[in-house]
Amino acid sequence: MPDDTAAPSPRVAPAEEPARRQAVRFVRGHAELGLRLVAAVILVAVAGRTLFAEWTAALAVSSPYRALGTVVPAAVGVAAWRQLCRPDELAVNDRHVDAITSIGTVAVAVALTSQLSPRLRDLAGAARLDVLSGPLLLFALLCALFGTRPTWRHRHAIVLTFLAWPLPYNLGASIIPAANFGWWILSVILTVATVSVMDAPGRRGALGGAAGLLVGLTIAQVRNPLGGPAALIASLVTTVILARLLRVSWLRLRERPRAIFARRSLPPVVDESVWIAPLLVAASLVAALAPATPNPQLIQRAPAGSVGATGSPACPSLTGWAPTGSARSGQPNEVDSLAVLGCRYRNTMTSDPPFMEVRLSDPVPTSTLVQFPWESTNQVIGTQQPTVQRVALIAGVTGWGLVFDDASRPLTTVVVTWDWAMPGSHHSLARRVSVIMNDDPRPDSPFPTPRFHLASTLARRLQQVLRTNLTRSVRYQVKAKNLPAAVAAAQAAAVQLAAPASAAP
Amino acid sequence: MTSADGHGQVPTDEQAARWLDESIEGLRRERPELSASVVLTRRQQVTLAILLAALGALGARWPQATVVVALAMLNLVYAAAVGYRVKLARSSFHSVEDRSPGVLHVSDEDAMAIDDADLPAYSVLLPAYDESDIIAQLVRGVGAIDYPRDRLDVQLLLEADDYTTIASAESSDITSFARIVLVPPAEPRTKPKACNYGLQGATGRFVTIYDAEDRPEPLQLRRAVVAFSRADPEVACLQGRLSYHNATQNLLTRWFAIEYDVWFAYLLPGLAAVGAPLPLGGTSNHLKIDVLRRLHGWDAFNVTEDADLGIRLARYGYRSAVLDSSTSEDATSDLVNWARQRSRWNKGYLQTALIHLRRPWRLYRDLGPAGMLAFLLIILGTPITSLLNPVAWLMTLYWWMGNPSFIAAVFPGWLMYLSLANLFVGNFATIYIDVLALRDLKRPGLLGACLILPLYWVLMAVGTAKAFVQILTAPSYWEKTMHGLTDSAPRP
Numbered sequence: 003m004p005d006d007t008a009a010p011s012p013r014v015a016p017a018e019e020p021a022r023r024q025a026v027r028f029v030r031g032h033a034e035l036g037l038r039l040v041a042a043v044i045l046v047a048v049a050g051r052t053l054f055a056e057w058t059a060a061l062a063v064s065s066p067y068r069a070l071g072t073v074v075p076a077a078v079g080v081a082a083w084r085q086l087c088r089p090d091e092l093a094v095n096d097r098h099v100d101a102i103t104s105i106g107t108v109a110v111a112v113a114l115t116s117q118l119s120p121r122l123r124d125l126a127g128a129a130r131l132d133v134l135s136g137p138l139l140l141f142a143l144l145c146a147l148f149g150t151r152p153t154w155r156h157r158h159a160i161v162l163t164f165l166a167w168p169l170p171y172n173l174g175a176s177i178i179p180a181a182n183f184g185w186w187i188l189s190v191i192l193t194v195a196t197v198s199v200m201d202a203p204g205r206r207g208a209l210g211g212a213a214g215l216l217v218g219l220t221i222a223q224v225r226n227p228l229g230g231p232a233a234l235i236a237s238l239v240t241t242v243i244l245a246r247l248l249r250v251s252w253l254r255l256r257e258r259p260r261a262i263f264a265r266r267s268l269p270p271v272v273d274e275s276v277w278i279a280p281l282l283v284a285a286s287l288v289a290a291l292a293p294a295t296p297n298p299q300l301i302q303r304a305p306a307g308s309v310g311a312t313g314s315p316a317c318p319s320l321t322g323w324a325p326t327g328s329a330r331s332g333q334p335n336e337v338d339s340l341a342v343l344g345c346r347y348r349n350t351m352t353s354d355p356p357f358m359e360v361r362l363s364d365p366v367p368t369s370t371l372v373q374f375p376w377e378s379t380n381q382v383i384g385t386q387q388p389t390v391q392r393v394a395l396i397a398g399v400t401g402w403g404l405v406f407d408d409a410s411r412p413l414t415t416v417v418v419t420w421d422w423a424m425p426g427s428h429h430s431l432a433r434r435v436s437v438i439m440n441d442d443p444r445p446d447s448p449f450p451t452p453r454f455h456l457a458s459t460l461a462r463r464l465q466q467v468l469r470t471n472l473t474r475s476v477r478y479q480v481k482a483k484n485l486p487a488a489v490a491a492a493q494a495a496a497v498q499l500a501a502p503a504s505a506a507p
Numbered sequence: 508m509t510s511a512d513g514h515g516q517v518p519t520d521e522q523a524a525r526w527l528d529e530s531i532e533g534l535r536r537e538r539p540e541l542s543a544s545v546v547l548t549r550r551q552q553v554t555l556a557i558l559l560a561a562l563g564a565l566g567a568r569w570p571q572a573t574v575v576v577a578l579a580m581l582n583l584v585y586a587a588a589v590g591y592r593v594k595l596a597r598s599s600f601h602s603v604e605d606r607s608p609g610v611l612h613v614s615d616e617d618a619m620a621i622d623d624a625d626l627p628a629y630s631v632l633l634p635a636y637d638e639s640d641i642i643a644q645l646v647r648g649v650g651a652i653d654y655p656r657d658r659l660d661v662q663l664l665l666e667a668d669d670y671t672t673i674a675s676a677e678s679s680d681i682t683s684f685a686r687i688v689l690v691p692p693a694e695p696r697t698k699p700k701a702c703n704y705g706l707q708g709a710t711g712r713f714v715t716i717y718d719a720e721d722r723p724e725p726l727q728l729r730r731a732v733v734a735f736s737r738a739d740p741e742v743a744c745l746q747g748r749l750s751y752h753n754a755t756q757n758l759l760t761r762w763f764a765i766e767y768d769v770w771f772a773y774l775l776p777g778l779a780a781v782g783a784p785l786p787l788g789g790t791s792n793h794l795k796i797d798v799l800r801r802l803h804g805w806d807a808f809n810v811t812e813d814a815d816l817g818i819r820l821a822r823y824g825y826r827s828a829v830l831d832s833s834t835s836e837d838a839t840s841d842l843v844n845w846a847r848q849r850s851r852w853n854k855g856y857l858q859t860a861l862i863h864l865r866r867p868w869r870l871y872r873d874l875g876p877a878g879m880l881a882f883l884l885i886i887l888g889t890p891i892t893s894l895l896n897p898v899a900w901l902m903t904l905y906w907w908m909g910n911p912s913f914i915a916a917v918f919p920g921w922l923m924y925l926s927l928a929n930l931f932v933g934n935f936a937t938i939y940i941d942v943l944a945l946r947d948l949k950r951p952g953l954l955g956a957c958l959i960l961p962l963y964w965v966l967m968a969v970g971t972a973k974a975f976v977q978i979l980t981a982p983s984y985w986e987k988t989m990h991g992l993t994d995s996a997p998r999p
Contacts, residue, residue: 094843094847094989106968106972110901
């Protein structure tokens with residue numbers, strides 16, 4: 003071997019470090035870890051202050067579900083513990099594998115969310131579509147943000163969130179006011195942010211975590227015109243991109259002086275994973291903006307004597323609002339009217355208060371977001387402790403009657419809710435039907451004033467983005483005075499809706 | 508350029524440059540149409556564009572019919588691929604007495620009967636990169652080969668800038684039986700390029716390759732010599748069987764071991780028996796060195812240069828056979844590491860398919876109908892079916908969960924039954940073949956893992972998806988597999 007081409011001498015391995023230096027490193031390592039933990043706690047505590055308050059309130063109520071309020075914080079705790087106990091891991095990571103795993107998992111989560119059979123989804127009165135899709139979404143987020151390996155390290159925390167299935171949904175949410183889907187989703191984001199802070203040291207981790215949190219909160223506040231799955235994908239992609247941009251930007255900022263000195267190039271701000279984003283967002287847009295197809299069954303059931311028809315290119319047969327004789331005749335003194343609103347566009351009634359609403363999102367793909375006071379009302383209802391009883395509606399159909407006495411106002415609000423599935427092979431056309439009544443005597447009074455605060459607002463927005471439009475819900479709001487009146491109205495609605503669907507289970 | 512110990516040729520700087528040039532450019536210069544330096548030729552690009560445009564036009568005009576036809580074709584491909592594998596495996600099931608015709612057996616007695624003086628010179632190439640931790644393992648494995656040292660030309664091929672591995676090698680015992688050959692740094696940094704470099708200075712009549720973590724059976728070279736002497740003259744390559752010594756380390760290694768066992772014990776012999784080209788394994792393939800040189804060595808740009816070489820051998824009129832001698836390897840026990848390795852394999856299969864399909868009719872004439880069928884279903888079919896699996900499962904999941912109308916629209920009855928047959932019969936048949944193989948190989952410890960193999964196919968899909976991404980972005984990038992992740996003792 004010619005000498006001039008001989009390999010340079012390899013670096014000699016350093017001798018064993020003195021004990022003192024090792025001790026210093028040990029202390030410094032723990033100090034860094036402590037700082038990260040403090041940062042994580044601050045992040046969670048500041049951003050989730052109201053969440054903690056609601057969580058505490060949830061634990062105080064006398065409900066068999068209350069213990070489940072501890073599941074998500076427990077998951078965060080487990081994740082932190084796994085982080086502390088991190089064993090020596092291989093430094094083999096692959097962004098392609100991370101992205102592919104994440105996208106595949108989201109695809110399955112969306113499939114579960116949008117297509118799960120109602121027989122599973124509505125079992126025991128608690129919609130379960132997020133039994134699987136929620137943890138899968140968490141898995142995908144962690145995978146996209148931190149990679150497959152750290153996600154696998156936190157698998158116990160992810161699995162633990164499967165236990166939280168009653169938390170997001172209607173019955174559980176009614177019984178535990180603070181436990182709703184939005185709360186859960188926010189907890190997921192906080193989990194991600196926490197893991198981010200702990201997984202990546204220093205400011206990079208904080209930036210990544212903050213980015214995840216920021217995007218989550220931003221998306222929660224934006225009234226998203228896209229459908230549920232589209233929004234899900236878009237939010238995921240946005241989170242990933244923003245987190246990575248922040249991380250890489252920070253790296254560039256930190257490394258620039260040294261790079262200039264060493265005359266070497268810096269990593270690009272935008273890595274190859276970004277090109278996936280436009281594809282996904284474009285696909286989401288295409289899916290969300292696809293022409294809506296009216297539900298023929300509902301069109302057939304549109305009241306013949308509709309008044310105030312306004313028409314709509316998207317849904318010409320479902321127009322305006324219409325009093326329904328059956329409901330009116332059933333309880334003429336207590337039920338004022340029952341109306342049907344069209345699909346895919348907002349309430350066109352301008353003269354009358356929208357005291358009744360039917361939201362038809364099926365089969366219109368996840369595009370209808372109708373904002374009524376009902377949403378606010380729901381929050382007010384949600385802070386009360388209702389009395390709950392089972393009520394018979396029509397043959398084979400029972401629902402839950404919930405009566406809320408609002409101590410702050412002379413109001414009684416009644417909700418009767420039930421679920422069913424439409425007949426035929428497409429039994430995904432399940433509906434959650436709610437008849438909501440309020441005995442506010444003022445003729446033009448809206449439903450109770452919303453109570454805005456961070457958690458409820460975020461919860462509502464996230465619920466709209468991630469779930470509401472995927473559940474085929476039909477909601478009635480009527481003026482009534484008591485539970486029997488509400489039940490009567492609900493029976494009328496059930497008869498009306500079930501008439502063409504007598505074979506429904 | 509090398510530190511020689513009396514064997515082989517020590518290149519001057521000028522020679523080293525020429526060797527390097529030949530290693531990289533040899534095949535590309537002589538047979539550019541067979542080189543993976545360009546994955547898609549202009550003609551292929553145009554053809555692909557026309558096909559995609561036609562598909563788009565058909566989809567726009569008759570969307571439902573187009574999707575139905577596409578799904579039907581994919582289902583047929585899937586059914587054919589599964590059916591072909593079952594056929595191959597079935598033809599290879601044998602008892603100890605009734606040996607598979609695709610496997611060449613040489614008994615211990617016959618292997619030892621040949622006099623040392625009659626043994627030909629044998630070159631052994633040991634390419635390694637960033638493998639400083641397992642040099643000792645390499646010494647144990649290759650050092651145990653029973654072959655006269657004066658007939659062995661063992662080259663440890665290291666990248667010249669891989670300082671840690673060089674240092675580790677120089678301080679080990681490997682220099683007692685091997686020479687360290689430093690491959691000058693140059694792109695592409697692939698194993699075939701290093702092997703080509705070693706081939707330039709190889710002095711044997713036969714040549715074989717072992718990976719750094721390999722533990723070949725000690726009599727393997729002797730068996731290969733005897734097998735070559737007994738085989739037909741057109742047999743230019745003998746593929747040894749590969750197996751894993753850490754099969755029971757975790758679930759991933761169990762799955763990997765099942766796959767290897769079935770591939771090397773049943774499918775490869777099946778291919779050999781029907782006269783199809785063998786997609787060679789990465790190591791333990793024994794080649795006639797003059798034939799290899801005539802073929803310009805391995806393709807430096809192909810990341811499964813072994814599979815490509817098997818096809819090229821067949822196209823040049825040579826045959827490959829399976830040698831009944833095993834080499835024990837490390838199954839990667841880490842998921843990400845495994846996914847990277849799998850992505851490289853599938854990317855290489857795609858590369859190989861695209862290269863040889865540049866002139867399909869010529870390929871058909873070279874390989875014949877049986878060879879062409881094997882090429883399409885194994886080389887091209889493996890990555891496609893692997894990628895199709897999760898798509899099909901997701902659609903099935905959608906259907907079971909909600910009976911969405913769009914799936915009903917694109918799956919008329921006849922297609923649904925075909926798809927269901929693929930789902931249930933195809934997957935069952937694949938698992939059943941694996942169970943039979945394990946029973947035949949007397950490996951009951953892997954049966955449990957075999958029954959949940961569909962989970963392994965999900966992982967495969969991840970690797971395949973990465974392969975499809977990389978074939979577009981970095982076709983010749985070599986995804987390095989980290990070895991030495993096991994501390995288990997080798998199987999006796």
